[in-house]
Amino acid sequence: MLKIDNLTNEIDGKAILKGLSLSINAGEIHAIMGPNGAGKSTLAYTLGGRPGYDVTGGTAEMDGANLLEMAPHERAAAGLFLGFQYPVEIPGVSNLQFLRESLNSQRRARAEAPLSGGEFIKLAKEKAALLGMDMEMLKRPVNVGFSGGEKKRAEMVQMGILDPKLAILDETDSGLDIDALKIVGAGINTIMRKPDRAVLLITHYQRLLDYVKPDFVHVLADGRITRTGGAELALELEREGYRELAA
Amino acid sequence: MASKNLEAPRNADAHAAVNKTYEWGFSSDIEQDFAPKGLTEDTVRFISAKKNEPEWMLAWRLKAYRHWLTMEMPDWAKLNVEPIDYQDAYYYAEPKAKPKLGSLDEVDPEILRVYEKLGIPIEEQKVLAGVEGARKIAVDAVFDSVSVATTFRKELEEAGVIFRSISEAVREFPELVKKWLGKIVPMHDNFFATLNCAVFSDGTFVYIPEGVRCPMELSTYFRINAENTGQFERTLIIAEKGSYVSYLEGCTAPMRDENQLHAAVVELVALDDAEIKYSTVQNWYPGDENGKGGIYNFVTKRALCQGRNSKVSWTQVETGSAITWKYPSCVLAGENSIGEFYSVAVTNNHQQADTGTKMIHLGKGSRSTIVSKGISAGVSNNTYRGLVRVGATAENVRNFTQCDSLLLGDKCGAHTVPYIEVKNPSAQIEHEATTSKISDDQMFYAMQRGLDQEAAVSLIVNGFAKEVLQQLPMEFAVEAQKLLGISLEGSVG
Numbered sequence: 001m002l003k004i005d006n007l008t009n010e011i012d013g014k015a016i017l018k019g020l021s022l023s024i025n026a027g028e029i030h031a032i033m034g035p036n037g038a039g040k041s042t043l044a045y046t047l048g049g050r051p052g053y054d055v056t057g058g059t060a061e062m063d064g065a066n067l068l069e070m071a072p073h074e075r076a077a078a079g080l081f082l083g084f085q086y087p088v089e090i091p092g093v094s095n096l097q098f099l100r101e102s103l104n105s106q107r108r109a110r111a112e113a114p115l116s117g118g119e120f121i122k123l124a125k126e127k128a129a130l131l132g133m134d135m136e137m138l139k140r141p142v143n144v145g146f147s148g149g150e151k152k153r154a155e156m157v158q159m160g161i162l163d164p165k166l167a168i169l170d171e172t173d174s175g176l177d178i179d180a181l182k183i184v185g186a187g188i189n190t191i192m193r194k195p196d197r198a199v200l201l202i203t204h205y206q207r208l209l210d211y212v213k214p215d216f217v218h219v220l221a222d223g224r225i226t227r228t229g230g231a232e233l234a235l236e237l238e239r240e241g242y243r244e245l246a247a
Numbered sequence: 248m249a250s251k252n253l254e255a256p257r258n259a260d261a262h263a264a265v266n267k268t269y270e271w272g273f274s275s276d277i278e279q280d281f282a283p284k285g286l287t288e289d290t291v292r293f294i295s296a297k298k299n300e301p302e303w304m305l306a307w308r309l310k311a312y313r314h315w316l317t318m319e320m321p322d323w324a325k326l327n328v329e330p331i332d333y334q335d336a337y338y339y340a341e342p343k344a345k346p347k348l349g350s351l352d353e354v355d356p357e358i359l360r361v362y363e364k365l366g367i368p369i370e371e372q373k374v375l376a377g378v379e380g381a382r383k384i385a386v387d388a389v390f391d392s393v394s395v396a397t398t399f400r401k402e403l404e405e406a407g408v409i410f411r412s413i414s415e416a417v418r419e420f421p422e423l424v425k426k427w428l429g430k431i432v433p434m435h436d437n438f439f440a441t442l443n444c445a446v447f448s449d450g451t452f453v454y455i456p457e458g459v460r461c462p463m464e465l466s467t468y469f470r471i472n473a474e475n476t477g478q479f480e481r482t483l484i485i486a487e488k489g490s491y492v493s494y495l496e497g498c499t500a501p502m503r504d505e506n507q508l509h510a511a512v513v514e515l516v517a518l519d520d521a522e523i524k525y526s527t528v529q530n531w532y533p534g535d536e537n538g539k540g541g542i543y544n545f546v547t548k549r550a551l552c553q554g555r556n557s558k559v560s561w562t563q564v565e566t567g568s569a570i571t572w573k574y575p576s577c578v579l580a581g582e583n584s585i586g587e588f589y590s591v592a593v594t595n596n597h598q599q600a601d602t603g604t605k606m607i608h609l610g611k612g613s614r615s616t617i618v619s620k621g622i623s624a625g626v627s628n629n630t631y632r633g634l635v636r637v638g639a640t641a642e643n644v645r646n647f648t649q650c651d652s653l654l655l656g657d658k659c660g661a662h663t664v665p666y667i668e669v670k671n672p673s674a675q676i677e678h679e680a681t682t683s684k685i686s687d688d689q690m691f692y693a694m695q696r697g698l699d700q701e702a703a704v705s706l707i708v709n710g711f712a713k714e715v716l717q718q719l720p721m722e723f724a725v726e727a728q729k730l731l732g733i734s735l736e737g738s739v740g
Contacts, residue, residue: 073697076697088686091710093710101702141710
């Protein structure tokens with residue numbers, strides 16, 4: 001589903017990704033772990049197409065299409081979802097309005113009929129229930145006045161509603177207490193653990209992986225994948241620290 | 248006296264500069280009668296004669312004209328206005344085929360097509376076409392200088408509501424007009440208001456009798472079509488004791504290379520326990536992206552809350568015009584009267600807006616709320632200018648003002664100029680102001696969810712303006728939301 005080959009990029013003239021390669025097949029959940037400053041969030045933003053994250057070499061394809069040639073909203077319509085480490089506030093725009101416009105914009109791009117108001121509300125209710133979120137929260141402006149945990153949970157509701165093929169979740173576990181972590185973990189499994197879906201989890205800690213069991217764990221250090229293993233690698237990292245393993 | 252058409256230019260001449268982003272910029276080939284070009288006493292007499300006005304009206308106009316000659320154009324606003332040659336414009340244009348009033352069927356189909364193109368909401372079209380179940384809005388359509396159609400007159404009359412063009416009202420209800428015309432905005436108020444007194448051509452008159460809640464929204468669509476023509480409409484709304492009315496106005500104009508002057512006067516009066524809700528969606532042609540052409544929108548709007556517990560609420564969405572100079576105000580004379588001002592002003596490219604309000608508190612316990620949202624893009628300048636004044640005898644006055652500015656790009660300007668004059672120590676005045684930019688974070692976040700750049704800007708801007716937009720009647724709110732998006736197209740990226 002996602003094929004990254006020898007990707008390099010620069011931000012303000014500074015090389016961050018230095019030849020990163022990674023393949024993710026449909027049905028797989030991958031986790032990327034690594035120390036601060038290794039380039040984890042940069043990878044997420046680069047794949048999302050954020051302006052300023054200029055690719056200087058290598059390729060990134062999703063379902064055979066060149067991601068790097070697509071605008072951010074085109075990547076979204078192609079099925080790429082980015083769960084933000086710091087979800088952004090949009091004052092005056094309710095979650096429901098935001099998501100309905102986003103979803104219908106994606107659907108139009110895929111030549112699918114937009115959802116009516118009624119159809120959309122039904123879908124939103126269903127996904128909110130899945131993440132234990134009150135519909136009243138979705139009537140409030142996007143992320144405004146939400147606690148850290150609520151923001152992360154709202155990201156997952158957004159993911160449920162937009163129903164992407166590939167979700168890249170950047171530090172989705174940060175700011176969550178144990179109960180919220182369980183709910184979010186269960187949400188990721190329900191929404192994305194399917195034969196035609198895939199997930200890339202970006203995380204510092206092993207604890208989310210107790211709830212979402214990865215098929216592969218990668219260590220990202222200094223702009224490259226330095227080691228790949230199964231779920232047990234995450235436990236090893238937790239024990240040994242990155243310094244030992246990154247080398 | 249010039250009583251025949253010395254010149255009658257056609258409107259369909261090609262206009263080279265076509266700016267695709269202004270959808271309402273078409274002009275229509277409708278035969279017009281014009282007053283002779285320029286402004287003299289004869290022009291004033293010509294207009295008055297065209298309207299079959301009584302002698303008192305003509306005398307009033309002439310008095311205004313003579314005073315206007317002694318006045319100078321104000322220059323205190325933060326606006327850069329090219330000198331206006333008042334002799335190089337037409338002050339009166341009317342469609343040649345005289346429409347009969349009372350039914351839209353009898354209006355020149357070409358004019359109806361114009362209104363159709365303007366996108367008067369579909370629901371309204373249905374109502375006009377007699378489709379059942381659609382919500383009713385009575386429409387007064389003012390085309391250049393003349394009101395061409397007033398709908399639902401009969402139904403309104405059964406409720407006792409008078410909804411007429413001002414020209415008709417001068418002839419049919421002279422006592423009501425005389426009682427209030429120029430009482431809220433005095434003839435000598437300011438340069439543009441005085442000019443309007445001399446040459447006002449048409450506009451809307453509304454009278455809501457005591458205790459009547461107007462059974463439908465009243466609406467006027469203003470359209471400048473003729474070339475080189477100024478539009479000077481005059482609106483007078485009288486809400487008697489315990490009455491209520493919601494009135495909407497919308498405006499557009501063709502794209503012309505030269506600047507066109509629009510100098511309207513709107514007077515509202517609310518007596519005891521009466522309420523007037525006045526909403527505007529102003530979309531006059533703003534000029535092209537290089538600042539060529541566009542309407543000069545120099546408007547005086549004022550409400551007198553004369554009665555106890557009276558209330559006037561101004562809501563405006565200002566997206567058009569090359570230059571906007573307007574301060575819809577409330578004189579809160581009545582005890583416990585309420586004034587509200589909700590405004591969204593958008594400027595893009597070379598547009599300039601200097602707009603705001605005045606809340607003059609004279610009555611005890613009077614309250615006012617001001618919410619102003621300015622959005623600047625391109626190389627435009629957007630100024631909020633507001634006055635809150637509390638008279639010496641006005642006890643326990645309250646005012647809350649909130650001015651928020653949103654900047655798109657780094658070449659535009661947002662300015663906030665609040666004036667506060669308080670002569671009574673019991674007053675509570677609050678003022679909050681913020682300035683922000685659409686952040687790269689917000690843009691990327693919205694685009695990552697699937698919105699293209701323009702949809703993302705439109706969504707964020709609509710969110711910013713929400714407090715104001717939600718004050719609009721629903722039909723207008725939808726139109727206004729779209730308009731905000733369209734006005735800012737191409738402003739980011």
